[in-house]
Amino acid sequence: MSIPVLPLLGRGLTAGGAAGLTAGLFSLLLAEPLMDRAIRLEEARSHEHADSGAAAVQHHEELFSRSTQHFGLVVTSLVFGLALGVLFAIGYALVHRRDPEAAPWPRALLFSGAAFLAVSLLPALRYPANPPGVGDGATVAERQGLWLAAVVIGVLGMVLVWQVYVRLAGRSAPVRQLAAAGTAVAVLAVLFALPGNPDEVPVAATLLWDFRVLSIASHALLWAVFGVVFGALGLRALGRTAAPAPSGAVPAG
Structure with a gap:
């Protein structure tokens, strides 16, 4: 049986876009305030370590403003989700190459959960996320x-x-x-x-913990939304292929 690659890619792109946008907005609303606090703490440490005899401290202007960086976060998350959708669709097709259209809902959730463990949770256990400037x-x-x-x-x-x-x-x-x-x-x-x-990691323990929890939560949300949307689109496609016979058909005999 041939693998319907294009429909799977379409489902992957749609699910990836929805998941990336959701995770980006989540990070913007909850994680970015913590990042701003971390940046202010890093700036304060830089001032403290400045030469005591310096007449003035030179400030380096940011290449992009924080508002531009916030917008870039959402756009980057969206692009990342789309790329993830392509890779997910290809991996899904390879794993379920014998019958890729069977059981789309449980397969999508199981595959997304495994991807979250492999790509997000396991690396985060060894190398937890740190705030910017660290x-x-x-x-x-x-x-x-x-x-x-x-x-x-x-x-x-x-x-x-x-x-x-x-x-x-x-x-x-x-x-x-x-x-x-x-x-x-x-x-x-x-x-x-x-x-x-x-x-x-010279950051307050509470700030560091909150940032790491929100970081892994954004990854969990990304994969959860991805699995739900990918599975729902699979169920929709499965329903189309199993369309009922025309109502006007006359039984034989």
């Missing part, structure tokens, strides 16, 4: 490399857990579940074997 500019490449490695381990780990569960289909349910759980624990061990964050 970290040395010289370690940006190192921190990005570590985060990317965590994402790769998360994705490959979820694929491995799924493969273990599928290949043990002939075994009893407890055996399959224990094997999948053991594989997940091994993935976590590999994830936490990565080096720690090279920079200190």
